[in-house]
Amino acid sequence: EAGVTQFPSHSVIEKGQTVTLRCDPISGHDNLYWYRRVMGKEIKFLLHFVKESKQDESGMPNNRFLAERTGGTYSTLKVQPAELEDSGVYFCASSQVWSGYTFGSGTRLTVV
Amino acid sequence: SQQGEEDPQALSIQEGENATMNCSYKTSINNLQWYRQNSGRGLVHLILIRSNEREKHSGRLRVTLDTSKKSSSLLITASRAADTASYFCATDAWRGSEKLVFGKGTKLTVNP
Numbered sequence: 001e002a003g004v005t006q007f008p009s010h011s012v013i014e015k016g017q018t019v020t021l022r023c024d025p026i027s028g029h030d031n032l033y034w035y036r037r038v039m040g041k042e043i044k045f046l047l048h049f050v051k052e053s054k055q056d057e058s059g060m061p062n063n064r065f066l067a068e069r070t071g072g073t074y075s076t077l078k079v080q081p082a083e084l085e086d087s088g089v090y091f092c093a094s095s096q097v098w099s100g101y102t103f104g105s106g107t108r109l110t111v112v
Numbered sequence: 113s114q115q116g117e118e119d120p121q122a123l124s125i126q127e128g129e130n131a132t133m134n135c136s137y138k139t140s141i142n143n144l145q146w147y148r149q150n151s152g153r154g155l156v157h158l159i160l161i162r163s164n165e166r167e168k169h170s171g172r173l174r175v176t177l178d179t180s181k182k183s184s185s186l187l188i189t190a191s192r193a194a195d196t197a198s199y200f201c202a203t204d205a206w207r208g209s210e211k212l213v214f215g216k217g218t219k220l221t222v223n224p
Contacts (some may be wrong), residue, residue, distance in 0.1 A: 006154075031210065033210075033211065033212075035212075040216075041219070042214050042216040043155075043202075043217075045211040045213070056211060070126065091155055093155075101145075101212070103153055103154055103155040103156070103157070105153055105154030106153065111136060
């Protein structure tokens with residue numbers, strides 16, 4: 001079974017640019033989550049999809065972040081425009097019912 | 113207040129020694145999990161302990177949970193250089209959403 005796939009693995013962009021991160025969950029997993037770890041700080045929840053619906057987006061930091069999951073399969077997280085404080089590692093995870101999370105390898109975003 | 117706060121923040125030991133990391137949390141939980149992150153890479157699930165369990169073992173890992181003290185510990189026995197990583201505990205709230213709340217983690221260095 002393929003795991004959770006995230007790409008790119010690393011992205012370096014300039015402040016003000018747009019970046020789109022992608023997450024492919026494990027096939028058949030209805031639940032998809034985004035988390036991020038800003039340098040040296042704790043890993044924080046961003047949002048939770050159930051299929052294509054946003055179940056909980058309480059962790060989204062501001063309106064520069066837009067997450068979508070069209071068709072309930074893969075998800076994208078767009079940051080527009082990117083700011084320096086957005087640098088960090090963005091993790092995606094998926095689960096089915098309460099089967100436990102499987103995390104992807106993360107995308108390291110560096111905004112310069 | 114932050115859930116899942118680990119201590120120590122950093123721990124350096126010699127290969128073969130045991131490593132103990134602690135985690136405290138503040139609200140009632142459903143499960144507590146421990147994860148590992150190797151130098152900026154993805155999160156790897158180590159072990160899950162349910163709120164009605166007190167101790168769990170998996171290979172060289174031993175996890176304890178004391179719900180009266182709202183604390184957990186992760187013991188790694190006979191450590192290896194490959195155990196060098198950051199370790200995080202994560203909790204999901206009782207009757208809450210399925211989102212996980214992570215702490216800042218313990219950075220473990222195992223010297224050969």
